[in-house]
Amino acid sequence: MWSYEAPLRDMQFVLEHWLQAPDTWQRNPAFAALDLPLAVQVLEEAARFSQGVLAPLNGHGDRQGCRWQAGQVSTPDGFVAAYRAYVEGGWPALACAEEQGGQGLPQLLDAALQEMLYASNHAWAMYTGIAHGAYLCLKAHAAPWLQARYLPDIVSGQALPTMCLTEPQAGSDVGLLRCRAEPQADGSYRLNGSKLFISGGEHDLTANILHLVLARLPDAPPGSRGISLFLVPKQLDDGQANGVHCDGIEHKMGIKGSATCSLVFDAAQGWLIGDVNRGLAAMFVMMNSARLHVGLQGLGHVEAAWQNARQYAAERVQMRAPSRPEEVAAQAADPIRYHPAMRRVLLELRATSEGMRAIGYWAAHLLDQAEHDPHSSAAQLAPLLTPIIKAFFTEQGFRQASHALQVFGGYGYVTEFAIEQTLRDSRIAMIYEGSNEIQANDLLLRKVLADEGRAFGLLLAELRTEAAQGGECGECAGFAQALGSLCDALASVVEAIGERALDDSEYPYRAAPDFLQLCGVALLAFAWARAARVSRALPEDDPLRAAKLQSAGFFFDYLPSRLAQHLGAIDGARAALAFV
Incomplete structure (x- = not known):
């Protein structure tokens, strides 16, 4: 008893009204041929695949899980056929450049696709989710011959990539990794070592798997400055198996249909990506893409939880309600x-899902603009939004799934209704691709304080512009005023944190988690202030217009309590934490 229907109407609202994306596409030569009807058609096809192929496999994949035997991994029944349909539909090529065989469509449409994939079947989407990041990494840093050899395989879906960072002793601190790479006379390298928690490290969806592996050269300096990045294929061009072996899979709390593998590299042949000892710089291209995708996992979970809770709440009859609409007997x-x-x-649930969708799609839209104009404000805003989206969205994914489970009561705790799977699946997203605590530190210390507030100032300017525009709209003026006040509070908080950090260098680390949450709430306020304003372009009798105003009203009614919580916690973080 679990269902998913892609929210195409709201997706179109975000593209057409909230972002006004078609106007931006017309000004960008790369997307000038793209219009709203074509974009909607792409989303409709993605919805058919997600709803018709992936969603029916979600519960089954969780119950069956993956199977490991003698180094080989079998995915749940139906996963291979689903991947074949995904490739035949051309989905791996959606946002890849045409010169590499891609469709050349914006990352904005890919973000909508990813939301649908994660909402319908998170575990299956783990196999494909890293592919675009690997494509971007190779495109930016790999040697031309390496691009020519392997980019077509990624774009076509003939091979799936992995990201191999973690080792038993090196999780968040990649500077501790020990995997070694020995240079060879032919220009290749031989890698030796082990990696764990590798999503899709072994599977049966594709014959070849392309491992992007962080390792050290013999003369590398210690720490993160001595890490290089290598491409290590599972299968070599002569048809021989490379020295990569899966020695087990993890048995996990959730996403059980995703093979989380331990890999051993035994003199495995690989090739350098980027410069020697500059592997993290190359890998971060992939990781930043992955972090946006992980944020979209949170959005997918909130949307799926909202849909199923809404359906159950309409069917479950209990007691007399204190009040009911007049039209209800x-x-x-x-x-x-x-x-x-x-x-x-x-x-x-509705306000969170739709607000997150606007912000997540905005970030992807900024990435499209930044790619074609690296000196634009979009190029500064997109990296600032990334840690917020990764951490705030994934926390909301788990939080809202838990709230949705409460709607089901005792039935929510049993597998029959599957909301418990959504809760389990959503929890991992707060941990991988850089834990949410690391995202909070990255945001405050590296993206705000170290930048002296320049990019953050651009973000506040965007929010203040919306507040000014909304102030001219009668029924939206209150929302705009609240957004303007929130901008003032954010500016004051950043200034206060910077001043206190001069006397207490640990203070920003203590304040960082609540600062990130405060920024997430501010982005939702931005989303709903704009949504309320632009919804006035819809016909007066359009139910979506009334729903947008209703959700905006709810959000801003409950906003003060959320602000007070995070502002109080940031102020309270002045007290040093005891060692325990």
């Missing part, structure tokens, strides 16, 4: 959607 008991406690949960 009086009866002994009402659907729980009419009870105030459930109405609040459902409104929060």
Whole structure:
């Protein structure tokens, strides 16, 4: 009893009204041939694949999981056929350049695709989710011959890549890794060592797997300054198996259909990507793409939780509601959607999902603009948004899935209704691709304080512009005023943190988690202030217009309590933490 239907109407609203993306595409020569009808058609096809192929495999994949035997991994029944349909549909090539065999469409449309994939089947989408980041990494840093050899395989879907960073002693601190790479006379390298927690490190979806591996050269300096990046294929061009062996898979809390592997590299042949000892710089191209995708996992989980909770709340009848719409006949008991406690949960689910969608798509839209104009403000805003989206979205994915489970009551705790799978699946996203604590430190210390607030100032300017525009709209003026006040609070918080850090260097680290959450709330406020304003372009009798105003009203009614929580925690972080 779990279903998913792609929210195409809201996706189109974000593209057409919130982002006004078609106007931006017309000004960009790379996308000048793309218009809204074509974009909607792409999304409709993606919805058919996600709903018709992936969603029916979601529960089954969780129950069956992956199987490991003698170094080989079998994915759940139906996963291979689903991947074949994915490739035949041309989805791996969506946002890749035409000169590499791609379709040349914007990352904005790819973000919408990724949301649908993760909402319908998170575990399956783990195999494909890293591919675009690997494509970008090779495109930016690999030697021309290496690009010519392997980029077509990624774009066509003939090979799937992995990202091999973690080792038993080196998780978040990659400077501790020990995997070694020995240079060979033919220009290749031989890698020896082990990696773990490798998503899709071994599977049966493709014959070849392209491992992007961080390792050290013999004369490398210690720490993160001595790390290089290598491409290590599972299968060599002569048909021989490379020295890469999967010696087991993890048995996990969630995403059980995703093979999380331990890999051993035994004199495996590989080739350098980028410069010697500059592997992290090359890998971060891949990781930043992955972090946006992980944020979209959170969005997918909130959307799926919202849809299933809404459906259940409309069907489950319990007690008389204290109040009900006039058009509903009086009866002994009402659907729980009419009870105030459930109405609040459902409104929060809807407001969170739709607000996150606007911000997540905005980040992808900025990446499209930055790619074609690296000196634009978009190029400064996109990296600033990345840690917020990764951490805030994934926390909301878990939090809102938990709220949705509460709607189901005791049934939510049993596998029959599958919301418990959404809760389990969503939890990992707060950990991998850089834990949310690391994202918070990255945001405050590297993206705000170290930058002296330049990029953050651009973000505040975007929010203040929206507040000014909304202030001219009568029914939206209150939302705009609240957004403007929030901008003032954010500016004051950054200034105060910078001043206190002069006397207490640990203070920003203590304040960072709540600062990131505060920024996430501010972005949702931005999303809803703009959504309320631009929804006025819809016909007055369009239900979406009324729903947008209703959700905006709910969000800003409950905003003060969330602000008070995070502002209080940031102020309270002045007290040093005891060692325990």
